[in-house]
Amino acid sequence: MDYQAPKLNEHGTIDIAYYKKLAAQERSEHIAQMAVSLKAKIKSLFHVKLPKLSTSH
Known part of the structure; x- marks a missing residue:
């Protein structure tokens, strides 16, 4: 990974x-991905395979 100088504000200090804001955005994206993954995991635990109906009666 290449070195990237920190972003500075108009006063010449690091733009906190x-x-x-960048950290909050990345955190939100990560939490959203975790929620989707958790939903899929929970859904797979409760997946019920129904028996096939026979029409040969």
């Missing part, structure tokens, strides 16, 4: 607000 930018990095907080």
